[in-house]
Amino acid sequence: MKTSIGISPGNREVVAHELAKLLADEFVLYTKTLNAHWNLEGMDFHSVHLYFEDLYNQSAAIVDDVAERIRQLGHYAPATLKNFLQLTHLTEQDEDNNDSRSLIRKLLSDHESIIEFIRGNIDEFADAHNDAGTSDYITGLMEKHEKIAWMLRAHLK
Structure with a gap:
């Protein structure tokens, strides 16, 4: 069925492609957060394990x-995982260092990377592609990532 929402097909296609990259980033981050939750080790295991569970549920x-x-x-x-790995800006985790500080640093870096990607698309979606709705949506999503990044940073102080 034809999508008729006041945005040209070409603009919807461009925005959907950028959102596909964002989806790939979000899925890779979700997987990395599960990894952190499952493989965490250290004296602060219990509290950080629960925190990572909250993070992967949010993801x-x-x-x-x-x-x-x-x-x-x-x-x-x-x-598909193949599509996600082709589209993502993030890299898979390949280290075996599973202490909370190392895992938090990696997750923080990925959240900050996603924040930058989103920030670069907010005005582009609204102005160049006439999609204020998606611009507004990703602004709210950026704010969620900013809050998570702040909390991850607080763990590293």
Whole structure:
């Protein structure tokens, strides 16, 4: 069925493609957060393990929301690991250092990377592609990542 929401097909396609990159980043971050939750070691295991559980639950909700936003624009969301790894700006974790500080630093870096990617698209979506709705949506998403990044930074003080 035709998507008729006041945004040209070309603009919806560009925005959906950028959101696909964001979805890939969010899914990779979700996976890395699960890794941190599952493989954490150290004296602060219990409290940080619970914190990481909260983070991966937040990430799962974000992944679903981004995919649904792509669908609202009339496009299909990428949904394979192969697609995610081709689209993501993030890198997979390859180190075995599983203390809380190391894991928090890695997660913080990824949240900050996503914040920068989102910030670079807010005005572009609204101004160049006539999609104020997605611009507003990613602004709210950026604020969520900023809050998480602040909390991760607080753990490193």
